[in-house]
Amino acid sequence: MLPRAAGLGLLLLGLGALPLVLSNPTYTSIAIFTLIYMTAATSWNTFAGYSGYIPLGHVVFFGSGAYTLAVAAQDWHLVGGYGMFLLIPLAGLVAGLLALPFGLVALRTRRHTFVVITIAIMFIFQLLAFNLGVTNGSSGIQIPTPLWPAATFNDPFYYITLGILILAVATSWFVRRSRFGLQLLAIRDDEDRARGLGVRTGRVKLTAFVISAIPVGMVGAMYAYFIGQIFPQFAFDPLFDVSVALMVFFGGLGTVAGPLLGAVVLEPLQQYLTLQFSIGDLYLIIYGVVFLAVILLMPRGVVPSTRDWLRARRTGRPDAPEVEGDTDRAAEVAAHTGSPT
Amino acid sequence: MPPDATVNGTTPAVTADPRGRGAASLEFAGVIAGYGGGDVLKGVSFRVPEGGITCVVGPNGAGKSTLLACVSGILRPRAGDIRFRGESLVGLTPRQILARGVVQVPQNHSVFPQMTVLENVESGGFIVRDRTEVRRRLQAIQESFPVVTERARSKAGSLSGGQQRLVEFARCLMLDPALVVLDEPSMGLDPRTRRMVFAAVRRMHEQGRTILLVEQNAKAGLRLSTDGVVLENGRVRLVGSGREVLEHPEIGALYLGGAVAPAGAGGAG
Structure with a gap:
């Protein structure tokens, strides 16, 4: 347990010190986008990875979070500065509230139908953003820019996004280890059987859906504030969910570390390709290649595959079957019951 | 007759x-x-x-x-x-x-294959609110069903058919049922x-x-x-x-x- 805690501490220390080491705004901008996607991927996985339902409409929460901040700043005549960050919890709240009717409708369906319904709802929201007066249609909304020194301009964005990420990861970790998380895993494996064991499946799925929407809304607001403007095609970009899903599949669906790894690898890659070659959609080709490689070589994702490989090397058994968190859970139960595990 | x-x-x-x-x-x-x-x-x-x-x-x-x-x-x-x-x-x-103590173990293998054996057994107590009681029952079940302890961290889907049946029995006992179907x-x-x-x-x-x-x-x-x-x-x-x-x-x-x-x-x- 200690090495894991020490590793986590070191990771946090490294993330905290990053803007001090990489003071170049280009790099810190990439780091902020990476943190945004790490949060989105972690939250997406908190629902999709544990319940087995694959949503492709989480950009609704990202966009609604972005528009919450933009519309509030516009209507309340706010000026750029630290005060704007107070709108981020509001954006999370709006995303969570939107997730209720969204989830109530979409979660009446299962699996493949659910995926299609989430895509359909996503397009409804995109259409609304293009046509509603409150969003200013395709003209978008300009967001007040803070008057901070250029050299450290990115730092507040970086640290607050890091805070949201920590919140999202902690939520994912607690969900995974909780009885609620166990119910989600049961739904993932066999929903009817889970219901037979007394799981209120509808309620559990909806709760997880709302929980996963809130941080996505928060980083949506952060994205809008950092960019300084928001347009429907970016706020409700269908490729957002494709990217997030790929990051999660790359790292390992249903693991805590997998989405983080996926975002850390793929988002900077996308930013680099866009900056280096000035071709905005080049990353899609790379994503396609990565997706194929993952499906062919490590269909369960990098984290589970690597963990099993390391365990097999250590134990000499090729069929190391554990899933993330089991060791701790087993040890915990053993400690309570006094039985060896 | x-x-x-x-x-x-x-x-x-x-x-x-x-x-x-x-x-x-x-x-x-x-x-x-x-x-x-x-x-x-x-x-x-x-x-x-x-x-x-x-x-x-x-x-x-x-x-x-x-x-x-x-x-x-x-x-x-x-x-x-x-x-x-x-x-x-x-x-x-x-x-x-279930809350009345009537628990059914279905016909087809019904373990959650991607969950561990321990998680499968724990899932039998989803409707039991008292965590201390859940742990007590888990301990008793581990004594009755050695497979739950021996294969605690294994994915249930990796067990043999008979072992999966035993895990199903163990899971149903988490509710301390009066009637097992x-x-x-x-x-x-x-x-x-x-x-x-x-x-x-x-x-x-x-x-x-x-x-x-x-x-x-x-x-x-x-x-x-x-x-x-x-x-x-x-x-x-x-x-x-x-x-x-x-x-x-x-x-x-x-x-x-x-x-x-x-x-x-x-x-x-």
Whole structure:
């Protein structure tokens, strides 16, 4: 347990010190986008990875979070500065509230139908953003820019996004280890059987859906504030969910570390390709290649595959079957019951 | 015909237990149920004595699994009543029925394959709010079912069929059930594993639980049981002790492959 805690501490220390080491705004901008996607991927996985339902409409929460901040700043005549960050919890709240009717409708369906319904709802929201007066249609909304020194301009964005990420990861970790998380895993494996064991499946799925929407809304607001403007095609970009899903599949669906790894690898890659070659959609080709490689070589994702490989090397058994968190859970139960595990 | 067995061409009335034993744990009274337009159960009435093992046998399509679906609340009877310790279960949700101590282990392997063995067993206690009680039960189950401790961290899907059955039994015990309903517990198992599974059924019985099981392997199921019920075409054909049903010449010829080995002449299976 200690090495894991020490590793986590070191990771946090490294993330905290990053803007001090990489003071170049280009790099810190990439780091902020990476943190945004790490949060989105972690939250997406908190629902999709544990319940087995694959949503492709989480950009609704990202966009609604972005528009919450933009519309509030516009209507309340706010000026750029630290005060704007107070709108981020509001954006999370709006995303969570939107997730209720969204989830109530979409979660009446299962699996493949659910995926299609989430895509359909996503397009409804995109259409609304293009046509509603409150969003200013395709003209978008300009967001007040803070008057901070250029050299450290990115730092507040970086640290607050890091805070949201920590919140999202902690939520994912607690969900995974909780009885609620166990119910989600049961739904993932066999929903009817889970219901037979007394799981209120509808309620559990909806709760997880709302929980996963809130941080996505928060980083949506952060994205809008950092960019300084928001347009429907970016706020409700269908490729957002494709990217997030790929990051999660790359790292390992249903693991805590997998989405983080996926975002850390793929988002900077996308930013680099866009900056280096000035071709905005080049990353899609790379994503396609990565997706194929993952499906062919490590269909369960990098984290589970690597963990099993390391365990097999250590134990000499090729069929190391554990899933993330089991060791701790087993040890915990053993400690309570006094039985060896 | 053995003196205590009650053969009924139609529907027997629900009366006191013919052998004068203890109170009924579960009581079916004129249950009519089915799917779509047709009735599968056409007025089923019998009693499951408290503290016994009651085995329901019958040919395919007799309504055995439909009967169990009615008990666990998955299927609501169209008419009649099912009472558990005097309280009607009809109209209750599966969760409410679980909360009353009636737990079913379904026919097909129902472990959560991607979850660990320990998580699978824990999932049996989803509706138990008291965490201390959950841990206490988990400890007791680990003592009764060594596989839960030995393979705690293994994915349940990686276990053999027999081990998965034991994990299912262990999971159902997390609710400390008064009535355990087993649907074809030996299905797909080799004889040695079947004996192991039936031994686990006996252990649950010895712990004071009432067992209602449906078993395609009628001989093995009836040898294991204190009471037997033969269903035929949605109606109760025979009610008696497990031995009586096993030795009944007509039933033996129809459902047990003709010649029946004397009861007690070997272990179940």
